[in-house]
Amino acid sequence: MTVPNVLLSGIVGSTAYGLAREGSDIDRLGLFAAPTAELHGLRRPKESHVSTAPDRTLHEAAKWCRLALGGNPTVMELVWLPDELYEVRTPLGDELISIRTAFLSARRVRDAYLGYATQQFRRLEARGDRSFSADTRGRTAKHARHLKRLCAQGLELYTTGRLTIRVEDPEEYHAFGERAAADPSAALPLLGHYEKAFDSGPTVLPDEPDEAPVEAWLRRVRADFYTETVSQPSGRSSPRS
Secondary structure (H helix, E strand, O other): OOOOOOEEEEEEHHHOOOOOOOOOOOOOEEEEEEOOHHHHOOOOOOEEEOOOOOOEEEEEEHEEEHHHHHOOOOHHHHHHOOOOHHHOOOHHHHHHHOOOHHHHHHHHHHHHHHHHHHHHHHHHHHOOOOOOOOHHHHHHHHHHHHOOOOOOHHHHHHHHOOOOOOOOOOOHHHHHHHHHHHOOOHHHHHHHHHHHHHHHOOOOOOOOOOOHHHHHHHHHHHOOOOOOOOOOOOOOOOOOO
């Protein structure tokens, strides 16, 4: 998949979290700028490009901003990666990293991270009876690891305004995943703990994100990728005398 005008891209997922093991996929996430002139035509350009082998997702700059403003955990991690995990990093990408806290708000971070964690728990519950295959068990353990990670990262972001991508104790996450794969109810106490922590813990985040610097950044992107086209006849007839 070749996508022009990539502004920022890096390795995310289990490799970034420190949870990768032999055979784990390498996931990449990034954002790109559509040529500004194409945004004014009859048909708008694609807002996302997704490929497998390699696994790579690229969102158009405006879509990425909308997702991040909503607190989406998956896109949010792109601007909090350790430096060595970035594979494309342009000046506009650096500017985006510098305003990453502008995307944050208390309610949206809480709802997004706890919401995604709850989705992972529902997947644990929906795995069926206990006669599942080793492959299904592996996916179930992965859902449990995601649940624990989302809870921990979300609470850190909520209480400190910072996001640490690499988990502190990867083996504990793997052990938790195996316990929850064997018995999904093992995840309930952890989920309940974090729900209470969000409810009781003070937050440093504002009630609403600061959209002004985000809007200003996006307008700089549009200006940078604007190419003036050759003037064409308007097609209007001259007034008759």
